[in-house]
Amino acid sequence: MRVGVLGSGIVAQGLSARLAELGHNVVIGTRDADKLRGWQSSNQRVLIGSFAETAAHGEMVINATNGAASLSALSMAGEENLADKILVDVSNPLDFSDGFPPSLSVFGKDSLAEQIQRAFPMAKVVKTLNTVTARVMTHPLEVADGDHHVFISANDADAKSQVTDLLKSFGWIHIFDLGDLSTARGTEAYLLLWVRLYGAMNTGMINVKIMK
Amino acid sequence: MRVGVLGSGIVAQGLSARLAELGHNVVIGTRDADKLRGWQSSNQRVLIGSFAETAAHGEMVINATNGAASLSALSMAGEENLADKILVDVSNPLDFSDGFPPSLSVFGKDSLAEQIQRAFPMAKVVKTLNTVTARVMTHPLEVADGDHHVFISANDADAKSQVTDLLKSFGWIHIFDLGDLSTARGTEAYLLLWVRLYGAMNTGMINVKIMK
Numbered sequence: 019m020r021v022g023v024l025g026s027g028i029v030a031q032g033l034s035a036r037l038a039e040l041g042h043n044v045v046i047g048t049r050d051a052d053k054l055r056g057w058q059s060s061n062q063r064v065l066i067g068s069f070a071e072t073a074a075h076g077e078m079v080i081n082a083t084n085g086a087a088s089l090s091a092l093s094m095a096g097e098e099n100l101a102d103k104i105l106v107d108v109s110n111p112l113d114f115s116d117g118f119p120p121s122l123s124v125f126g127k128d129s130l131a132e133q134i135q136r137a138f139p140m141a142k143v144v145k146t147l148n149t150v151t152a153r154v155m156t157h158p159l160e161v162a163d164g165d166h167h168v169f170i171s172a173n174d175a176d177a178k179s180q181v182t183d184l185l186k187s188f189g190w191i192h193i194f195d196l197g198d199l200s201t202a203r204g205t206e207a208y209l210l211l212w213v214r215l216y217g218a219m220n221t222g223m224i225n226v227k228i229m230k
Numbered sequence: 231m232r233v234g235v236l237g238s239g240i241v242a243q244g245l246s247a248r249l250a251e252l253g254h255n256v257v258i259g260t261r262d263a264d265k266l267r268g269w270q271s272s273n274q275r276v277l278i279g280s281f282a283e284t285a286a287h288g289e290m291v292i293n294a295t296n297g298a299a300s301l302s303a304l305s306m307a308g309e310e311n312l313a314d315k316i317l318v319d320v321s322n323p324l325d326f327s328d329g330f331p332p333s334l335s336v337f338g339k340d341s342l343a344e345q346i347q348r349a350f351p352m353a354k355v356v357k358t359l360n361t362v363t364a365r366v367m368t369h370p371l372e373v374a375d376g377d378h379h380v381f382i383s384a385n386d387a388d389a390k391s392q393v394t395d396l397l398k399s400f401g402w403i404h405i406f407d408l409g410d411l412s413t414a415r416g417t418e419a420y421l422l423l424w425v426r427l428y429g430a431m432n433t434g435m436i437n438v439k440i441m442k
Contacts, residue, residue: 126337196429211420
């Protein structure tokens with residue numbers, strides 16, 4: 019599949035490398051291609067593009083930009099390049115204005131995922147993977163042999179199904195369908211617990227398992 | 231131990247009944263004693279008091295009031311009746327102004343637990359149990375044979391240790407020390423995920439296990 023990954027940080031790099039490893043045709047999109055030259059030298063199957071080139075390339079587009087910059091990055095990607103496509107949102111609206119641990123810039127009665135959906139109504143936004151660190155997103159078996167949950171929220175059932183298949187290809191065993199996109203309010207808010215777990219455990223190689 | 235439980239809802243009732251069952255000397259505190267007469271008829275070891283009488287009774291006091299009413303209930307309980315005591319806060323600042331699912335009235339850079347600590351600086355506030363439903367608080371073995379986590383946040387190490395012992399007496403096996411009271415921002419925010427898990431699973435007899 020042709021996948022466009024928007025972002026140049028470790029989340030975008032990790033997703034791009036993993037997708038390429040799995041045989042997908044990947045373009046990673048950035049404002050500043052020079053930032054990715056070093057990384058690309060050991061990931062030559064991934065091409066570098068502008069946000070617009072990257073979104074145009076993808077049959078599926080992944081928003082792996084900084085949450086604070088996601089709406090502007092997606093605007094540069096272009097509404098026409100996102101229309102009728104699955105837009106996987108793995109970002110979090112982290113607010114570091116008071117340092118670490120962060121707060122959130124969107125919360126409670128709204129979520130970044132819903133803001134993105136409203137701004138790009140023709141895209142099929144799927145929220146997932148935002149509750150784990152970059153390495154766990156793409157290599158879930160490295161935590162507790164995969165015995166933990168990733169969440170998925172979307173309004174479009176077919177988009178949710180396709181992204182579920184992608185998650186399985188990464189190694190995810192337990193994929194929890196939370197419901198429509200408004201349930202992203204829950205997974206985004208969870209980040210405030212995640213940063214405290216990270217603080218207490220001193221590692222990001224952690225996740226939750228839902229028990230009943 | 232003499233315990234004062236503030237509140238008259240199912241959380242306060244459940245905690246009071248369990249504490250009495252475990253041999254503690256329990257007073258449950260309410261604005262309206264008539265609301266508890268029926269319940270008390272089958273829980274005769276628990277006495278009913280005003281907020282102030284209940285707080286005065288307790289060597290340990292538990293805030294199990296509605297989060298929206300907690301600060302005013304604690305004011306009625308009286309600063310002098312809370313001073314130098316452990317004040318266990320199990321409440322959540324749920325905001326139902328837009329119906330279900332709720333948002334939170336405090337969030338991100340503050341928490342209800344910290345608001346309570348600031349309002350009653352002589353109390354030793356310990357946040358715990360707020361991430362599970364009333365029945366799971368007091369009967370953790372009824373979910374996955376107890377194989378899941380409860381969190382605890384407090385500034386006072388001795389208070390945290392005493393409440394940890396109380397949690398063990400309820401049957402809790404995995405008690406996760408998140409750190410100081412500011413970590414309650416994480417467990418309170420998690421409620422927004424919890425309500426979505428509840429919505430998807432159609433039961434509150436659930437919890438999370440931290441995996442690494």
